[in-house]
Amino acid sequence: MNKKIKVLVVDDSLFFRGVLTKKLAEFSHIEVLGYARDAFEAKEKIPVLKPDVVTLDVEMPKLNGIEFLKQLLPENPIPVVLVSSLNISVFDALAAGAVDFVKKPELSKTDSIAAFIDELASKIAIASRARVSASLNKNTTAALPKTNFSPIKPSRLTNATIIALGASTGGTEATIPVIKDLPEDTPGILIVQHMPPGFTKMYAERLNRICKMEVREASDGDIIKSGLILVAPGDYHMKLAKMGSNYIVKCFQADKVSGHRPSVDVLFNSVAEVAKKNAVGIIMTGMGRDGAQGLLNMRKQGAYTIGQNKESCVVYGMPMVAKNIGAVSIEASFENIALVLRRHLTSLAR
Numbered sequence: 135m136n137k138k139i140k141v142l143v144v145d146d147s148l149f150f151r152g153v154l155t156k157k158l159a160e161f162s163h164i165e166v167l168g169y170a171r172d173a174f175e176a177k178e179k180i181p182v183l184k185p186d187v188v189t190l191d192v193e194m195p196k197l198n199g200i201e202f203l204k205q206l207l208p209e210n211p212i213p214v215v216l217v218s219s220l221n222i223s224v225f226d227a228l229a230a231g232a233v234d235f236v237k238k239p240e241l242s243k244t245d246s247i248a249a250f251i252d253e254l255a256s257k258i259a260i261a262s263r264a265r266v267s268a269s270l271n272k273n274t275t276a277a278l279p280k281t282n283f284s285p286i287k288p289s290r291l292t293n294a295t296i297i298a299l300g301a302s303t304g305g306t307e308a309t310i311p312v313i314k315d316l317p318e319d320t321p322g323i324l325i326v327q328h329m330p331p332g333f334t335k336m337y338a339e340r341l342n343r344i345c346k347m348e349v350r351e352a353s354d355g356d357i358i359k360s361g362l363i364l365v366a367p368g369d370y371h372m373k374l375a376k377m378g379s380n381y382i383v384k385c386f387q388a389d390k391v392s393g394h395r396p397s398v399d400v401l402f403n404s405v406a407e408v409a410k411k412n413a414v415g416i417i418m419t420g421m422g423r424d425g426a427q428g429l430l431n432m433r434k435q436g437a438y439t440i441g442q443n444k445e446s447c448v449v450y451g452m453p454m455v456a457k458n459i460g461a462v463s464i465e466a467s468f469e470n471i472a473l474v475l476r477r478h479l480t481s482l483a484r
Contacts, residue, residue, distance in 0.1 A: 136163065138162075138163060138164060138165040139163055139164050139165065139186045139187055139258055139259065139262045140165050140167050140183070140184070140185045140186045140187070141158060141164055141165065141166050141167060141185055141186070141187050141188070141189060141258060142166075142167050142168060142169070142170065142176065142179060142180065142183055142185035142187075142188050142189070143155050143158070143166065143168070143169040143170070143188075143189050144169070144170045144172075144173070144175075144176045144188060144189065144190045144191060144194075144202075145169065145171075145189070145190075145191040145194075145217065146171055146172055146191060146194045146195055147191065149241075150191070150217070150238070151169045151171070153247065153251070154166075154169070154189060154217075154251075154254070155168070155169055157251045158189075158251065158254070158255060158258070161255045163255075163259060164255060164258060167183045167185055168183065172194050172195060172196050172197065173194055173196060173197035173198075173199070173201075173202035174196060174197060176188070176190075176202065176206075177202075177205070177206065180206070180210055180212065181210070185212065186212075186213070186262050187212070187213045187214070187215060187258050187261045187262050188212055188213070188214045188215070189214075189215050189216075189217055189254065189258070190202070190203075190214050190215070190216055190217065190227075190232070191216075191217050191218070192216055192217075192218045192221060192223050192224055192227050193218075193219070193221065193223070198223075199216065199223075199227050199232075200223060200226050200227050200230050203227060203230035203231050203232060204230050204231075207230070207231040207266070211231075211266045212266065213233045213261035213262060213264045213266050214231070214232040214233060214261070215232070215233060215234050215235065215236065215254065215257050215258055215261050216228070216232045216234070216235035216236070217235070217236055217238060217254070218235050218236070218237065218238060219237070219238045220237065220332045220333065220336075222336050222340070224333070225306060225336070225337065225340055228306050228307055229307055231266070233257075233260075233261045233264045233266065233303060233304065233448060234257050234260065234261060234264075234303050234304075236250060236253050236254045236257055237250070237330045237332075237333070238250070257303075260303055260421045260449060261303075263421075263449065264303065264304070264448050264449050265447065265448055265449070265450075266448070294321075294412050295321035295322075295409075295412050295413065295414070295479070295482070296321060296322060296324065296358065296374060296381060296405055296408075296409040296412065296413045296414075297320070297321055297322065297323040297324070297413070297414045297416070297475070298323075298324045298325075298326075298374070298401050298402055298405045298413060298414070298415050298416070298432070299312070299313075299323060299324070299325045299326070299415075299416040299417075299418065300325075300326045300327075300398030300401060300402065300415075300416070300417050300418065300420075300424070300425040300428075300429075300452070301325075301326075301327050301328070301398075301417075301418035301419060301420055301452075302327070302328040302394075302398075302419065302420025302421060302422070302424065302449070302451075302452060303328075303419060303420050303421050303448055303449045303451075304418075304419035304420065304447065304448025304449055305327050305328070305418050305419050305420060306327060306329070306337060308418055308419050308442065308446070308447075308448070308468040309325065309327065309341075309418060309468075310341070310344070311468055311469055311471075311472060312416065312418075312468060312471045312472050312475070313341070313345055313347065313349075313363060313472070314344055314345050314346075314472075315345075315346060315472065316345070316346060316347055316472060316475075316476070317346055317347075318346060318347060318360070318361035319360060319361070320347060320360065320361065320476075320479070321360055321479070322358035322359055322360060322361075322362050322363070322364070322381070323347070323362070323363040323364070324352075324358070324363075324364050324366070324372065324374065324383065324401060324405070325363060325364070325365045325366065326366045326372060326396045326397065326398045326400075326401045326425075327365065327366070328394050328396070328420065328424075329368050330368045330369065331367065331368035331369045332368060333368060334351050334365055334366065334367050334368040335351040335367070337365060338350050338351040338363075338365040341363065341365070345363065347361050347362065347363050348361060348362050348363065349362075349363040349364075349365065350362075350363075350364065350365070351364075351365050351367050352364035352365060352366055352367060352372055352383050352385055353367075353385065354383070354384060354385040354386070355377075355382055355383070355384070356382060356383050357377075357380045357381070357382050358374075358380070358381040358382065358383065364383055366385070366396035366401065367385055367396070368396070369387065369395055369396075370385045370386060370387055370395065370396055371385070371386055371387070371388055371391070371395055371396050371397055371400040371401075372384070372385050372396055372400070372401055373386075373400050373401060373403075373404035374401070374404040374405045374407075374408045374409060375404070375408060376408055381408070381409070391424075392422065392423060392424035392425070392427075393422060393424065394424050397424055397425075398417070398424045398425030398428060398452070399424055399425055399426075399427055399428040400428070401425075401428065402415055402425055402427075402428025402429050402431065402432055403427075403428045403431055405428075405432055405437070406428065406431035406432040406434070406435045406437065407431075407435075409437070410435040410436060410437070411435060411436030411437060412437075413432060413435075413437040413438075414437060414438045414439070414440065414475060414478065414479075415428075415429045415432040415433070415437050415438070415439040415440070415461075416439075416440045416441075416442075416471060416475070417429050417439075417440070417441050417442065417452055417453050417456045417461075417462070418441075418442040418447075418452070418453065418468065418471075419442055419446075419447040419448045419449055419450070419451075419452070419453065419468075420449055420451055420452040420453075421449045421451040421452070422451050422452060422455075423451070423452060423455040424452055425452050425456065426452060426455040426456040426459055426461055427459070427461075429441075429456045429461040429462070430456070430459055430460060430461035432461075433460070433461050433462075433463060438463055438478050439456075439461055439462050439463045439464075440462070440463065440464055440465070440466060440471055440474055440475065441453040441456050441457050441461075441462035441464075441465045441466075442465070442466070442467070442468055442471065443465040443466060443467050445467065446467035446468045446469065453465070
């Protein structure tokens with residue numbers, strides 16, 4: 135018999151506390167230990183109840199979720215799943231060490247609440263297996279030294295090379311050191327990060343403020359060019375296509391692939407078909423196997439493929455599957471992927 139995941143619910147809303155404690159208890163893999171109405175009550179209860187996972191509202195009175203995480207996690211490295219409305223502060227909370235987040239539902243829609251609870255229960259299960267430590271609970275953008283890259287001679291690169299990156303749980307922060315210091319001569323990058331609608335636009339805007347390359351949420355028909363990073367919009371697949379002499383992206387709604395929309399497999403498979411050997415594939419932290427087969431297809435077509443290593447992953451799932459099926463050319467930590475990438479691009483330009 136599998137051990138149940140012990141969960142503490144932290145939320146200042148009486149309604150959401152009631153919904154979460156009642157509905158989560160209906161799942162066979164979850165045991166709800168109780169709830170806390172604010173961060174101070176949570177700080178008192180956590181050492182006593184010893185939960186495996188904490189669900190946390192980002193916006194709370196007295197002490198918000200971000201400051202709570204900064205105080206809690208260095209002392210108690212517990213996986214935390216955020217419960218948040220459409221708010222940019224969720225990314226600050228992820229930077230402070232939270233594992234993942236779920237968007238709060240529309241209260242007027244019963245099916246929306248049911249889907250929210252199912253998603254939260256699933257992410258609690260993933261979080262219970264996540265690697266959380268005090269050393270990982272730090273703001274990635276502030277903690278890593280700036281990397282200065284030498285310019286690449288244009289010869290074979292220009293707009294002929296495509297870089298495709300896929301990530302899930304833990305990826306919002308792990309991706310930052312990969313792209314933050316890449317210069318404007320870097321070939322176009324396409325990113326699929328498992329994330330709901332609305333948040334992908336805010337995430338792209340956040341990346342755009344800290345990256346040298348331009349970052350924006352992709353729109354159907356966008357032309358890919360050097361110095362540009364496109365993030366797949368939430369609830370839309372994104373794939374690579376060719377229009378004349380240009381690479382473009384196609385954004386569309388269709389059935390979920392590998393359990394996700396956007397799906398990393400959809401992106402990687404299209405890059406394998408369209409760009410073939412003129413591509414780099416990067417698969418990063420996340421649960422499940424989305425992207426593994428697509429990355430293998432890229433490698434079979436001659437693309438260079440990079441997998442995040444086990445030691446630096448919050449969840450070593452997607453990169454592990456990719457490695458096990460032979461899809462990964464080289465493994466590296468999230469801190470070193472940018473160096474591996476630039477080394478490869480420089481070799482192509484010679």
